[in-house]
Amino acid sequence: MLIRRIVCCILIAAALILYLFSNETVTLAVLIVLIVLPAASLGLLRISGRNISIGLSGTDPSPDKHTVLLTMSNPDMIPVASADVDVSCVNLRTGETDSYSVSKALPPRGHSETALEVIPGHAGRYKVSIVSAQIADTLGIWSKTAECSGEEHLTVMPEIFDIMLSYTSSAAMLENDRYQEHARGNDPGDITGIREYVPGDPVRNIHWKLSEKTDKLLVKELGSPVTDQFLVILDTAPDIAQDPFALDAAASVFASLIHSILNDGYALSAGWTNPDTGKAVIRRIQDEAEAASAADEYLAVPSSGPSAFGRIERDVAESRYAHIIIVSSRIPEGIEAITNGCQVTILLYGADGTASETNLTIAGFSRGSYKNELAGIEV
Secondary structure (H helix, E strand, O other): OHHHHHHHHHHHHHHHHHHHHHOOHHHHHHHHHHHHHHHHHHHHHHHOOOOOEEEEEEOOOOOOOEEEEEEEEEOOOOOEEEEEEEEEEEEOOOOOEEEEEEEEEEOOOEEEEEEEEEOOOOOEEEEEEEEEEEEEOOOOOOEEEOOOOOEEEEEEOOOOOOOOOEOOOOOOOOHHHOEOOOOOOOEEEEEEEEEEOOOOOOHHHEOHHHHHHHOOOEEEEEEOEOOEEEEEEEOOOHHHOOOHHHHHHHHHHHHHHHHHHHHOOOOEEEEEEOOOOOOEEEEEEOOHHHHHHHHHHHOOOOOOOOOOOOEOOHHHOOOOEEEEEEEEOOOOEOHHHHHOOOEEEEEEEOOOOEEEEOOEEEEEEOOOOHHHHOOOOEO
């Protein structure tokens, strides 16, 4: 558009010079035309597109691609010579960005729909939004900004596979039929055991009489009803933030864990980091609809953001879970503090093999073969 303005100015200057030197009617007419046409085009631009509406709407996705409709409507009797719209598509999880540019002419009371195909490269929550909209005149010399508002979100799920989990006998017990045997509780009338004090234990749980007899601090393990057998956590791991394929693998394992546990009929909660507050989000998931709703949230968490699970505090378990499963590329700090209270399994991206100790299991998986590496894992 700037080039056209420069060319227009050069033509007007040339016509003016010709008229000054020749002083002929023809050169005067050419000069007038070269001045009047851009001015008339600018005047028409100012009154056109006053009520134009520009927006986005989603359509039903397919496995390979998603389509978002860019709609433009001109309800006025004055045509719009050209509406130029820029649209961006951002994967909120990986940060990858694509852009689209659409230019359409709209007749009086005209309507236009343009299908924008979003071909996802990686799993995540995608935000499609209108960046800018400009209306240009017929000559392409002038333009003005058009009001527009439009934003659509779509979720591209990672590959979900059946992990074929192997459940321990304690995990297989129905939650209504048992009290949590290993997790800390808050029922002083139900003492499930005595153990040595670990930093972080509530002072009120210290068994003072036994501590005096043994000359070491001992605490009472209190029982409480199990709310869920499993808490599955997806940890935001900065060390793989720049590797979208690793992020896909971690998201695939996390989503597949939720899918497999639900299919096997067990109670489940899922945890991830709230990107706005940086705090942990824990959702109870009872069916596939709630799993899909949760995916809209955890797949929107930026991989490079801070993690609410970089350090695991003892109150994360809240004495409610028989088994905590963490999908990450690192072992969170403070993990030892909660292994005294419940079973913990860490599915560690980039690690090899499986290692186990009391109440803690670490199983490694890699990008290319995680389906085989985690098949039949015991939880």
